[in-house]
Structure formats: C-alpha cells, structure tokens
Amino acid sequence: MTTATRIYLARLAGISVFDPNAEPVGKIRDTVVRLGAQPPRVTGLVVDITQRRRIFVPIGRITSLDVDAVVLASGTVSLRRFEKRLGETLVLGELLDRRITMAGSDVAATVIDMAMEKSRTGDWQISRVAVRETMPGFLQRRRGQLHQLDWEDVLGLAVPDQEQGADTLIEMITEMKSADVANLLHDLPAKRRNEVAEALEDERLADVLEEMPESDQIDILKSLDRERAADVLEAMDPDDAADLLAELPEQEKEGFLKLMEPDEAAGVRRLLVYTEGTAGSMMTTEPVIIAADATVAEALARIRMSELPPALAAQVYVCRSPLVTPTGQYLGLVHFQRLLREQPSVLVGGVVDSDIVPLTPHTSLPDVTRHMATYNLVAMPVVDGEQLVGAVTVDDVLDHLLPDDWRERSLHA
Template identity: 65%
Template sequence: MTTATRVYVARLAGLAVFDPNGDQVGRVRDAVARIRDGGLPPRVVGLVAEMPLRRRIFLPIGRVTSVDAESVVLSTGTLNLRRFEKRPGELLILEDLLDRKVTITGTGVAATVVDVAMETTGRLGDWVLSRVAVREYTGRLSRRGHLYQLDWAEVGGLVGEAESQGTASLLAVFDNMRPADLANVLQDLSEERRVEVATALDDERLADVLEELPEHDQVEIIGALSPERAADVLEEMDPDDAADLLAELPKPDQETLLDLMEPDESAPVRALLDYVPGTAGSIMNSEPVVLTPDATVAEALARVREPQLSPALAAAVYVARAPMATPTGRYLGVVHFQRLLREPPAAMLGGIVDNGIDPLGTGTRLPEITRRMATYNLVAMPVVDDDRLVGAVTVDDVLDQLLPRDWRDRDQQVSRD
C-alpha cells in the first residue's frame, strides 16, 4: 500500500482506520498538532478516531503505517481506549483551523482557511503542517475570492485566539455524516463553536441532528435561534421529538413557539404534550403509516419506501377507516412489512390485516409496553384511543425511555497517557 507524503486533513475526515489484520477499528475525525516556538510549523502528533459507541480516541501518529485516499492503516491492533481530550498547546486541525479568518503575510490580504496539509519529513512517523489552503475574503456573497496554497509561514493568524471563524468548510467536511455522528461531533466542540456550527445547518438537517442530542444541548441550540426559525426547525422534527424538546422549555416559551408553528404541524405536538409522561401517548409517534383497507400491497410498499421514515416506523402499515390522519377512523389492524413482501401487489390490505394483538391505549405505562413488545417480538405497536388510531410506539421510543436520561451525553473525558 502506498503512503502519501502530503495529505490534506479535510480529506482524511471519515476515512476508515484498519488494524494490521484488516479489521476496521474506527473512522478518522480530526488530526492533532502541537504548536512549536520560533515560527516552526506545528508537528502532527496523532489522529482522532471515532470508535463504535461514539467514543473518540487518540491514535499516535507513530502508529500510522500508511495513509491513502481510502483508508488509514495502523501498525498495531492494541489501542488506548481512553477518551481523547485536547491538551494545552495542541490544535485540532479541522475544529480549530477550518474557516478561521487569517491574513496572507506580506500582502495583508484577508482570507479564510479551507484546508491544511500535513506532510512527512522523511522520518518514520514525523509529520508537520506544511501547507495551508486559504480563500481570499471578499466580503461579497456573489463573488468567491481567489484560492491560494501557501506555506505555513506565509499565513498569519493561524495560532492564538481566533478573531473570527466561519462554518462553510467545516460543514462541507460534515456533509455526508449521519445525523447521530454529526451530533456526536458537535458535543466535542466548544459551546460557542457548537452553537455556531449547528445554527449554520439548514432547517431539515438541524432538526435531524437535534433529535440525536441530549436535552441540554437541544435547549442551548434552539435558544440561540430566532423564535421564527426555531419554530421552522420544530416543524421539521418528528412530533414526538419536538414535544420532548418543548417539554424542556418554560411554559411561556413553549406557547410562543407552538403559536409560531403552522397549525397542522403544532396540533400533534400539543396533543403529545398533554399526555402523562411515561405513557404510550407521551412517547408515541403520531405520524405512522396509515392506509384504508381498500389500499393495495403495492401502495403500502410505496409508502414504507419513503426515505424520511425510520426503519421502525416503516416496519408496519396500520389499517383504519377514513380519515387516515391521526386520530383516524376505527382502527382495524396492522400489516407487517414482511407480510407485504409475501403478498401479490394487487392484494388489498383489508384481506391480510392482522388484528390478533391488542393495541396499546394512550395511558399504557412503559413497563407494560416493554413487556408486550418483548412478548410478541415487535419493533412497533399501535396506540388507540376510543378505537381510533392516534399513533405508534416504536422500539427506539422505548429504548429512549429505558436508558438513563443522560445517555446521549458523552462519557466523562479522560486524558490520554
């Protein structure tokens, strides 16, 4: 395997990290460099990799045997699993330098950092930050400035307190991350940077990320938005997640945001807030897939293919009399996804509906919900009120309640050796 002699760090982000046996141990999230005196370019000391269960660890650069466009390979499978914590005098390349406002030495031209290259000195495991890609700052949205690739010494303002730092280049690095992974990255940023990056996301992307963050981070970010934009983001969230977030806010703030939301978007959220905490009504999703009994298998399969549905919600189609919006007409039963795959596309749902398992009531408590889902090996169950379908409880809703309240918080950081 060929090892590159110069690598731009933004291109490393997301690359798989393999041990000598070819087993993947994580993905690169950043690189760490130590600042040196005398204007010397910082020396790269390691990479930050994200492991399963969202743990970020430090990989010493000396253990990296090869780097290419597709992967990073280590010389050993033995890793220090202590959570990474940046030390004084160190830089996280992507977090600290991307989008940083700098000046081009000699000309005084203002620019922003779009990438930083690390380059091997020729000695095994010895890498330094050699080149900086910067874009001239024009201050005009309609015109992009010239892109320069300069030596580290030709760029001023790379070290020390940043005068200002944008988000465009960092967001480009995060673009292909799953919402849960991006939420994990945001938790490792400083409070100011976290809010800055989160609020730069578009409404739909921010809504997806908020659903993966702990409550205190959700409140911090939603509070940094204007009320109008906060309402727009809440509209993009699943009603149950929006209700959980609003429940963390003071009552006057809840009402302000609910009033700013579109009535058809706020109505299911208001309904969820009215249920007793810990009941099926309070944790259910009020927008499951609902069809009438004369709908066909082909129609049902088309609905469960919709990309915005979570796997748990897409696992079943609920059959009810019109109207189909919750609360529906009389609930008739459920058709599970596997059954849909076994039936002819033209078959009607009314002929294959399963009504052998009693639905949950809105007041069913969490222990009973858990017991029944485990008994019947289900990933979702319907919730009814007076024989009308009002929502569905999914396994992720149940897990969210069973896990400790702060389960989305990162483990307490511990310094590396």
Template identity: 60%
Template sequence: MFDPNGDTVGRVRDAVVRPRPGQLPPRVVGLVAEMPMRRRIFVPIGRVTAIEADAVILNTGMLNLRRFEKRPGELLVIEDLLDRRVKINDTDREGTVVDVAMESDRTGEWTLTRVAVRELTGRLTRRGHVHQLEWNEVRGLIGAPDTQGTAGLLALLENMRPADLANALQELSDARRVEVATALDDERLADVLEELPEHDQVEIIAALGRERAADILEEMDPDDAADLLAELPKPDQDALLDLMEPDEASKVSQLLDYTPGTAGSLMTSEPIILPPDSTIAEALARIREPQLSPAVAAAVFVTRPPNDTPTGRYLGVVHFQRLLREMPSALLGGAVDNDIDPLDPATPLSEITRRMATYNLVCMPVVDSNNRLVGAVTVDDVLDHLLPPDWRDRDQLETAPGGSPVPRPSHLTGRPVSVPAREDNRRG
C-alpha cells in the same frame, strides 16, 4: 485507519497539533479516530507507519480506548483551523483556510507545513483565487475563535448520518457547536437535534431565535418536538407553539398533555395509516418512502376514514412481511391482523416493553376509548426511554468495544493495534 492485518480500527476525524514559538509550524502529536459506537480516541502520531490517499496504517501493539479530550494549548486542525480568516503576509489580502498540509521530516516528526487559503473577493458571485502558502506566509492562523467560519466544516460533515453528525457536534466547543448547528438547513438541523442530548438541544434552540426555532420544531417528528419542548419553561413552550403552523402545533400539544412514561407520551402521531380499500401495492409504496424510519415503516395501520390521527375506527395492522407475501392488487383490508390488542394512551412503559417483547414487535398501535388510532409506539421510542436520561451525552458514559456500557475508567484499556517507538500514554 487500519492495523497491520488490514482490519479496520476506525475512521480518522481530525489531527491534533501543538503550536510552537514564533513562526515555527505546529507539531502534529496525533490523530483523532472514531471507532465503532462513535467513540473518539487519540492515536499518537508515532504509531502511524504510513498515510496513504485513503488510509492510515498503524503498526502492532496496544491502543488506548479512553475517550479523546483535547488538552490546553492543543488545536484540532479541522475544528480550529478550517475556515479561519487569515491574512497573507506582506499584503493586505485576506482569505479563509480551505485546507492544511502536514509533512514528516527525516526524523519522522510531522508538522503542519502548508496552508491553502481562498482569497476574499468581496463579491458574492465570484470565488476568490486559492493560494498555496507556506505556514509562515500566513498571519492569524492561531487566533480568536470569532475569526473562524463554518463553510468548510459543514462540507466535511455533509454526508454524515444525523447521529454521527450529532456526535461530531458534541466534540466541538459550546460556541462552535451552536455556530455550526445554526448554519445547517432546517430539515438537517431537525434530524440532528433528535440525536442530541436534551441540554444541547435546548442550547441550540435558544440560540436560533423563536421564529426559526418554531420552523425547526415543525420539521421534527411530533414526539421528538414534544420531548424537546418539555425541557423548556412553560412560557417558552407556549410562545413556540403559537408560532408553529396550527396543524403541527396541535399534534405536539396533544403529546405534551399525556402523562410522561405512558404510551401517549412515547408514541409518534404520524404512523403509516391507510383505509381498508387501499391496495397492497399502495401500502408498499408508502413504506418505501425514504424519510420514514425503519421502525415506522415496519407496519401499516388500517382504519376507517379519516386517516389522520385521531382516525376513524381502528381495524388492525398489516406488517411489512405480510405485504411482501400478498398480491400487489389485493386489498389491504383482507390482510389485516387484529389478534393483538392495541395499547391505551395511559399504558405504562413497563407494560409496553413486556408486550412488545412477548410478541416480538417493533411497533404497536395506540387507540383511545373510542377505538380511534391516535398514534403508534415504536421500538426506538421505547429504547430512548429505557436508557438512562443522559445516554446520548458522551461525557456521561463510555461504551466498551463489545457494545456494553462501562464507567469512564481511571485506568487504560487497550487492544492490539500499535506500538510506537515513543509511547504517549497521557490519555486515551
């Protein structure tokens, strides 16, 4: 979505429609746009001057920035209509909605006019024919939620980053959120759960069944899995830990034993660890592994064997910038930095923050009383615990365009992007 000057306003995520009586197609009242900082806003359709293949163009004026909320009686095309099971009029054939077309008439009013329906064949190995039908040729489009599948919505969400997908899930109804989340594969769902508020995590985990919930916890980073388990009653914690692989369960159990708000409770127990006789080339290969977060990949910790936490004697750390300055064939032990004292598992959050800020670090080692590396605290771990507990919950806090958090306003704020011929100021 672009303003008249060609500047990006946001990305279109859905269309808001209002059903009409009888067989009349629903009227499109606006679009849902996602702006920076993942805020979704309502853009009245009257503010749209052009819809092109890859862009929506707005006219000049002010645009409300309050968070979008669907009103009673309204539908979202992607959330509510895609994958819905319907019947083709005058036949007994059933199908699922795979696409919907919207068109404008001579007065500039937009309506949903055509529906693409894939016919159900009853055979797993054969895909049904896709029919392009007029709106009034399809029955069941405005129906019960349990007639709606998830395949099309999952396809639309497939390429989203985990944080953006988590944000999209929060826009869905409770039942739909659980349905879509449980349809994700284990690795994808684990990544998304790490980005959701605690109450959504618990709701989804509870809906999975214990066997699959244990599999998901194994896919999560141990510190994130421990944080999720800490939200559950003790009997549920124990049951899930018993179902997890012993090695994974042991890492999570150790983190649960630390006092909340200390380095032990914040740390990841799986930083990059290598022995001193590894080469710089080997260390660079490790930090290039795509599944590592940037904060974890910022440093390689050097210890005596064993090199799984708790390790042998901790020797020091090699930051990635130092790795880039050394010869690939050089030994890692010759590049170790041990000038900064590591953290103790009992170090409180306030001290961790002060030391990371003092030395401009994005991660710090955590060692036990025997000088064994037990984990590392990263800057994202610290931020997660410095922010309010509900910072991931979109219903609790709004974010201003500049990035600063503000309370949800009772008034409307705006920025110059569009002025409609017909103002719709019922919400942002």
C-alpha cells in the same frame, strides 16, 4: 503501503484505521495540532471506534499513513475517550472555514484545507494551507480564487475568529450519519458548535438534534433565532420535539409552540399532556396511515419513502378517514412482510390484521415492552377509544428504558 510525504487533512476524514493485523479499528474524524509551535506540530488523530466513542491516537503510533488507509504500529492504544487538552486545536472542527489574511496583501480568504509534512526530526508539521479568496460585497456568491500558501504566509489563524463560517465543514459531514455528526458537534467548543448548527439545513439539524444529549439540544436551540428554532422543532419527530420542549421553562416552551405551524404544534401539544413513561408520552403522531380501500402497491410506495425510519416503515396502520392522527376508526395493521407476499392490486383492507391488541395512551412502559415482545413487533399502534393517535417504536422504548443520561454516558465512555 507507503506513507505520503504531504497529506491534506480534510481528505483523511472518514478514512479507515487498521491495526497491524489488518483488522479495522475505526475511522478518522479529525486531526489534533498545537498552534503554539511554528509551524504547528501535529500530535495525533481523533478516531471514531464503536459505541460512538472517540479516542486519541498519537501520531507516533502510526506506521503507514495515506488517503486510502491508516495502519497502527503494534502494541496497545488507549481506549479512553478523547478530550481536548489545553493548547490543542482540532483542524477540521475549529480551523476549517477560519477567515485569514494572506501575507503581503490585504486579500481576505477562508481556510478550506491544511497539509502536513514530516520534518527532518520525524515530527509531522502543518506546512501548507489551502485557502479560497473571500469575494467582497455583491460578489460574495461567486467562488473566489484558490491559493496554496506556506504556513508563515497565513495571518490571523491563531486568533479566535468572531464570525467563522462553516461551509467547508458542512460539506465534509454531508455523508456522515446523524449520530456521528452529533458526536462531532458535542466535541466542539460551544461557539463553533453553534456556528455549524446555524449553517445546517433545518431537516439535517433536526435529525442531528435527535441524537444529542438534552443539554446540547437545549444549548443549540437557544443559540438559534427563535423563528429558525421553531422551524427546526417542526422538522423533528413530534415525540423528540415534545421531549426537548418538556425540558424548557413553561414560558419558553409556550413561546416556541406559538411560533410553530398550528398543525405541527398541535401534535406536539397532544404529546405533552401525557404522563411521562406512558405510551402517549413516547409515541410518534406520524405513523404510516392508509385507507382500507388502498392497494398493496400504494402501501408499499408509502413505506419506501427514504425519510421514513425503519421501525415506522415496518407496517402500515389501516383506518377510516381522516387519515391523520387522531384518525377515524382504527381497523388494524399490515406488516410489510405481508404486503410483500400479496399481489400489488390487492386491497389493504383484505389483508389487515385486527387481532393485535393496540396500546392505549396510558399504557405503562413495562406493559409497552411486554406487548412488543409478545407480538414480536418493532412498532405498536396507540389507540384512544377507536382512534389511532400514534405509534410507539422500539427505539422510543429503548430511549426510555435506558438511563436519562445514556447519551452523555455513551459520549464519555
């Protein structure tokens, strides 16, 4: 495998990194440069390895580098979590979407990529900058002309931008898992993190927030316009939204709840009244609920929905009308494996399992854990009287069994 002479750094994102024995190490997430030098010197790569940890790999430890794979030299690499040092800048996280001026003209443009090349001394340096012209006023929706500029022909890049966009970075992280995006945002300066959060769609931002430490969640929520923040809270799972709002002062919490749609706010309010550490406090109010006279085909169609978390898709809950929490009388559940064994035309009410004892909203966390282990289920119904009020999933249980700061610990491990 050979090393390319010019490498565009946005294309490296997500590329696999291998050790000398061709064993996978992780994936590239960013490139670290020092802007003080002319042209800037590339010092290394940020690589995602296991357990959401990011490490720094010095550029000198790489023997082969191209857009298909990166191979490390023999020897050891520090597994200490990457932390940006004074004078270092992340190319993808901080320089993409930066607004600049092209030398020799007054034309404004936006950075969409950067290329590095190896110098005669063996150092990797930023040599070229790909930019797109910024269209003026009423033409802003049109895509401007692309330019490839030498580093010295780019003006204003080293000056902190007051209104940096996020389009290019958003496009790059489209296929990334929400937990990986949360990890990326955690490493960015607060200003840049908030800019990216502002540019994400509500559903995507909600998924990312659910994977972030509470301190990051609160910072991002407070950076948003209040009505936009309420929309994002509506898009979050009710239990995650309740956990986030519970960390806010009462006045702020109530303010967000009033801005949310009444139906969405009602589900979150119900969760906020339960004592922490009980099934009621950790359950979701939006499990898959179906009527007894629905068919197996209808039930399977419901759990096939792509936006449904795997734990919630593991079973459907059979109830009398109304089929939203709090429901009519709870009749039992049907596991997806049972659904797969039945003919599509069979009625769900004929295969319902009513022998599994449901949780109550006041069931303690240890008892929730024992119930799930007893029945070998990844989700359990929560019933108040005869009404289904929610379901507790295994990820909810793990979230509460782990220390409160487990996300911070995993980020700093």
